[in-house]
Amino acid sequence: MSSDHEPISRRSLAFVTGATGLLGNNLVRELLAEGWRVRALVRSPDKAARQFAGLDVEIVKGDMLDVAGFADALSGVDVVFHTAAYFRDSYKGGSHWPALKAANVDGTRALLAEGWRAGVRRFVHVSSIAVLTGAPGSLIDETMLRRERDADDYYRSKILADREVLGFLAAHPDFWAAMVLPGWMHGPGDIGPTSAGQTVLDVAAGRLPGLPPGSFSVVDARDVARAMILANAHGRRGERYLAAGRHMTMAELIPLIGAATGARAPTRRIPRALFYLIAAGNEVYARLTGKPVLLSWAMARTVAREADRSRYDPGKSARELGLTFRPVAETLADEVAWFRANGWLTP
Template sequence: MSENLQNHPEGRQAFVTGATGLLGNNLVRELLAVGWRVRALVRSPEKARQQFAGLDVETVRGDMLNVPGFAEALAGVDVVFHTAAYFRDSYKGGRHWEALHAANVEGTRQLLAYAHAAGVRRFVHTSSVAVLHGERGALINETMLRDERDADDYYRSKILSDRVVLSFLDQHSDMWAALVLPGWMHGPGDIGPTSAGQTVMDVALARLPGIPPGSFSVVDARDVAQAMILANEKGRRGQRYLAAGRHMTMADLIPLIAEVTDVQPPTRRIPLWLLHLLAAGYEIYARISRRPVLLSWAMARTVARENQRSRYDPAKSVTELGLRFRPVMDTLRDEVAWLRASGMIPATGYPQP
C-alpha cells in the first residue's frame, strides 16, 4: 500500500491528502521544514517521485473515491491536512456533480470517520473562497456565507464539504478541526498544472488572444500551506480562516506574468459577451466529443458572477494566526522559474505573434 517507507525519529506525524497537487506538495515541504514527519496520500506514484525526489516522505497510494482503501495509513497520525479535491474537470465542459459530490463531500465525510476511528483528533480542512459571497466591491470576511442556491456545482460541493466537517464536530466533542479558505493559488510545484499554472503557460507561450474579463484573489500556495500549519497550531475549533491573498483583475495580472516571462502581453480586451459566446460553442463541442475544453460555460458563468467579488479581509488570519502574504511578483518569479526548470515553458521568452 505504501512506498518509500523509512524509519523516522519520534516526532509529529502529519497525513496530507492531495499531496502532489499545488497546495499539497508545498504543504508537505513546509511541514518537513518545521520538523513534521509526513505521510502523503498520492494517486500517482510517478508524480510523487517527481514532486518529492530527495525528500524524506512516506507516500501512500490512494484516492478520495476509496477512503477505505488507504484508511489503515491513518493509524498513528497526529493531524490530517485535507487538501485533495475534485475540481479541474468541473470547468472543462459538461456536468460533473456526481464526481464532485463523491470526492469532495462523501470523500471528506469518510475521511473524517476513518481518521476518528484510527484515533486522529485534529483535522485541517481546505475549504475555498467559493463558500463566501458579498456584493460587488465589498470587503468579504469569513462570516459572509454563500447560499448554495447561488453556486455552481464545484462551489456547492465545497459548501457541502464544509458542512460535513462542522457537522462532524457537532457530533464528536473530542474532535478538533479548522477550515482554511484559499483564493486562486499560484506558485512553484504546479505539476498539474492548475488553471493558475496554465494561465502562466498560456501567456509565456503566446496562446492568449486577449485579456479575459474577471477578477480574482491571487495567493501563493506556500502562504496557504503556512495558513494550514498555523491553523493547526493557533486556530480555534470550528473556525474559518481566509488565506485568499490579493484582489487582482486579469488586466492587472497578465502584464505581470508577461514581464516575468519576458514576452509581450496581449493588449486586446475580450468582452464578457464574447467570452460567453465562446464558452457556449466549447460546451456544445465538449458534450458531443466528450473531451475537455479550455473554456466551459461553468467557467464563463463564474467569471461573470464573481467579477469584483474577490476582495477578502485577512484580518482574522493575520490577527489570530499571524499569517503574512508575500508579494505577487515574488510568487510569479518562483512559479515561472519552476515551470522553466520543469521544461513546461521555454527557458527564455519569445515575441508574441
C-alpha cells in the first residue's frame, strides 16, 4: 500500500473488471506498482486467491451478467477499468450470440449506468481490434471502423459495446471515457489459459499438427495494461487507442514459441482446405457432445477472413500516450517462465 505522504493522485481507487484474466491480472499488478488502490471484480474468489497471492487487492465477487449485484462496490471508485468480456466459448462451436450480447453489450451498459449512480466519472473500456478493418496488407488505424454487417458475433458484440460507451458519453457531458483496442494477447499470468496460452502449451507438448494459416497482431498483455493506464492519464475523451502490437503470421510466431519452450515446432503448413476440414469435423463433434473444441468453424472463418488484415498503425497511441511495445521474444519467454513456475510446463 502507499504511504500517507504520497500524493493523493497516486492513491486513487481503481475498479478492475475481469481481474483474474490475462489482461485484468496484469493491469492489477501495474496499478499496484504505481501506487493505486485496487478493487478487483472476480467470478471465482479461489482463482483470485491464487492469482493475487501476497498482493494487497480488495476482492469483489460478481459477474457482468448481474452488475446490480456488485454495484455497491463501485462507490468511491475513481476509475473503472473494464477488461471483462465473454470471448473464448464463442469460438468453440455452436451459436453464442445471447451470451455475447448479455455480457459484452448489456453488461457494459449496466456497468456504465451503475457506475454513474455510484459517482464514477472516469471509465477506460477494453474494446478490440475487431471493431476495425481494412484491405489485406493495409495499415489499419482507429478511424477504419468495421461495419456491423461484416462482423461475426463476437466482433459484433464489441462494436455494440463501443456504441454503448459512446452513447453514454453523448448523454453525460461530465463523464469521461476512452477505449483501448488490443490485439492477440500473450504474456505471464494466463491462468485460463486463453487461446494464446493454449497455443504455447500445445506447441510445447507437440500437439500442433502443422503451421496454421492466417496472421495476427501479437501484443504483450502487460503492454495493453500500460496502454489503459496511459489512456486514463493522457487520453482524450471518447477516443480509441490501438494497443495491437506486431503483425505476425502463424508461420513466424510458432517457431518463436518453439524456441521459448525448447520444443520442436512444426514446419509443415496446414493447407487452408484441410484447416476448414478439421474445423468442420470439430464443429460436428461439438454439436454432438456439447463439449468445447479448440478449432471451430467460426474460428476457421475468422482466420481466413482476417488473413493479412492484422497490420495496425501504432502512431496515435505512441504520440498521445507514449505507448511502446516490448519484443515478442521477451513476451514469450516470460509467458513460458510463468507456465513453468505454476506447474503447467516441466522444465
